[in-house]
Amino acid sequence: MSHRIETIALPAMSPGTQRTLKVHRFGTSGARPKAYLQAALHADELPGMLAAHHLLGLLRAADARGEIKGEIVLVPVANPIGLGQNMLTVHAGARYARGGGDFNRDWPDLFEGLRERVEPQLGNDEAANVRVIRAALADTIASMPNHDELSALCQILMGFAYDADIVLDLHCDDEALQHVYMMPQHWPEGADLAAELGAAACLLCDDSGLFCFDETFSLPFTKLRKELGDRFSIPAACFAATVEFRGQSDVFDKLAEKDAAALLRFLQRRKLIAGDPGPLPAPCEAKKLDFVEMVEVPVAGLVAYKAELGERVKSGDLVAEIVDPMADDPVKARTPIRARRDGLILTRCLKKLAAPGDTIMMIVPPRSAPPS
Ligand SMILES: [Zn+2]
CATH class of the missing domain: 2.40.50.100 (RNA polymerase II/Efflux pump adaptor protein, barrel-sandwich hybrid domain)
Known part of the structure; x- marks a missing residue:
């Protein structure tokens, strides 16, 4: 059994109160591929949280059978701060009550200063370049402020995700059919995720300019490749996607069980978990978000x-x-x-x-x- 559970305390914002973050780790630390999945960064978007709950059960069972081949990090409640923001029976979990900011906007720009730091160390070995870039990202994240609950949460979540090959941020919309956002650089490779989930749409966005969580980890690679790709071998090494698990009120075991099984098959297909996921369903077509x-x-x-x-x-x-x-x-x-x-x-x-x-x-x- 490789399952490890960590409970991480965030700095208290008032005496006698403290939030904690729970993280589940599967597989050998450092094994490849690595996937990081988190649910409900917008803390009032609960369908992904219930899917993560079911996925945890599937991962534990796969782990007991010795089937975990890569490294999987799962955070079923990514935002305990927003989860507790209930005022007068209204749950307002999308924006930080102390500052008003959207929890999935304005994440630190990890590309800032990255080129200058890594360029002297890059070469034509793709894997070595990825290691150099990830080491630089790790340094940047380690130097970030972490003095209050929100900055500490951001630093911790980024620390889970920056070196992952796959980052899945599990959200939902208001009322919606299931859909997925990813970068055009990851299509059609990422069609397997949309197909397994049975997504009604896959929306491609190069750089939203909003500094969303998923883009935080994919953009450093794609931007570096754009600037230096003619001289060095730089892959789009982080496949990051935002999954919209339908609408806010679609919180049902039946749907969450199905979604968790789809995520498990996706992880099997990407060789993080042993086993045959079966034939890939037909994916939806991808559409540019601009369209x-x-x-x-x-x-x-x-x-x-x-x-x-x-x-x-x-x-x-x-x-x-x-x-x-x-x-x-x-x-x-x-x-x-x-x-x-x-x-x-x-x-x-x-x-x-x-x-x-x-x-x-x-x-x-x-x-x-x-x-x-
Ligand atoms: Zn959301």
């Missing part, structure tokens, strides 16, 4: 949807109306929102009180459409 229609509303009001999640709509179809409940004449109270292109309704916003500029829906172009 996805973000349906915005022009006015404030109540959102009355006219199209269902998973529905295929045509350009010009009515997908919602924004209702002004203060209008004098109810006949004139409704602003129609129409699809601007054909596609599949992938997500809908749960909040039914919209402000101008709010995105209430994502529509993914049909399978036959080429990425823009």
Whole structure:
């Protein structure tokens, strides 16, 4: 049995209170490939947490059979800070209550200063270059501040992920079909993840500019390759993806068991776990995120949807109306929102009180459409 459990205390933010982080490690430390999986960085997104709970059981069973071949690090509750942010019966787990920042934005830019540090040591040995880059990343992370609960949490999670070959950040959307975000540099290689999960869409984004957790670990390699790839052999060594496990209320054992089994088969396929995952299901097509229609509303009001999640709509179809409940004449109270292109309704916003500029829906172009 290789399973080790660590409980890490975060700095207390008020006397008598302390958060802890629980990490499960499987396989030999340093074994390859290494996968890091964490759930609910947005702490009010619980479907991934339940999937991680089921995955833990599957990993323990695989470990008991001696099937763990790589190294697997699993954190089922990545954000105990946000998990505890319940005020007056409302759980607000996506942003830090003490500072307001989104927990999945503005992660440190590990590419900053990286080129200058590693360039003198790079050569044409791909594996050696990856080791050099990871050592530099480790130094950067070790020098980061860790004096309060949030900075300490960030440093600890980054320490788990920076040297992983695979990083999976398990989230969910408001109301959504299952979908996955990854970098175009990892497609079609990453089609196995989307296929195993049965994702309705795989959205490709080179660099969102938002400094999301997954990009923190993939971008240093792809950016270095872009700048130095003509001189040195630099692979996109970290396959990092964000998995959106449907919507916030889709917290059911039946779904989570299925999702955990899919993650296990993915890890088998990537040779971290022994065993035959069986034939790979047909993956969805990948679409550039730029090509996805973000349906915005022009006015404030109540959102009355006219199209269902998973529905295929045509350009010009009515997908919602924004209702002004203060209008004098109810006949004139409704602003129609129409699809601007054909596609599949992938997500809908749960909040039914919209402000101008709010995105209430994502529509993914049909399978036959080429990425823009
Ligand atoms: Zn999220």
